Amino acid sequence: MIKKIYFQSIFFSFLSLEAFAAESGGMPQLNPEFWISQIFWLTLTFGILYLVLSKFILPKIGGNLESRKSQILENIEAAEKQRESSEAKLKEYEEIVTKSKLEAKNIFNQAREKASKEINSKKEVLDKQIDEEIVKAEQEIKTLQSGAADKINKIAIDTSSELIQKLIGAEVNNSSISAIVDDLSKRSGDKYYGN
Incomplete structure (x- = not known):
């Protein structure tokens, strides 16, 4: 002390x-x-x-920060809605593919049952008809897959274009977005298209 x-x-x-x-x-x-x-x-x-x-x-400064914050929140909400819409379209596409595969399998099973009930002399004719039905079903599935992929790509391009335009407020080149979406769809093609 x-x-x-x-x-x-x-x-x-x-x-x-x-x-x-x-x-x-x-x-x-x-x-x-x-x-x-x-x-x-x-x-x-x-x-x-x-x-x-x-x-x-x-x-x-406070007013500018608040308006900026509200604009960012609106952009995030819009992006979330677009993402949900894209996911819904993708689920629809997957359901269409699944239904098509089931229908093809049912057609194949029905054709096989018909073939087993027929007389041995008509077996060759029935096998040919079954093969034709399988080919038709596979072509229908491929048509559905290729058509659905184009529709999904178009939706993704439109959605991305609108979203980017809303986020940055400027017109966007659709060919660039189209190239990116095409590249992404080719990369994940095995996953969604069953190739």
Whole structure:
């Protein structure tokens, strides 16, 4: 405790010596007779600065930040809706492919049952008919797959174009988007098209 008092007294005496030396050496800001005017101008300057910042500048910045935030949230909602729409279209496509495969399998099974019930002499004719039915069913499946892929690509191009146009606010080149979508559909073709 005594050491603390000792160091404080040394510090304050040093400070008063420095103030006296500064006053005599030509530093008027350390002269106590100017302190009241300095405090007045300091308070006035920072008061005006505070008022200008709080009444004019900060509200504008806050308003800009709020409008930016709301625009970003709207863009995120729009992107989420577009993503959900694309996923729904993809599920529809997968259901169409699954139904087509089941129909083809049913047609094949029905044709096989007919063939087993027929007379041995007509077996060759029936086998030929079964093969034709299988080929037709496979062609229908391929037609559905190729048509569905084009429709999905078109939907993806349109959706991406609208979404990018909404996000950046500028017209977008559809050929670039088309090339990207085609590339992505080729990469994931095995997954969705069963190739």
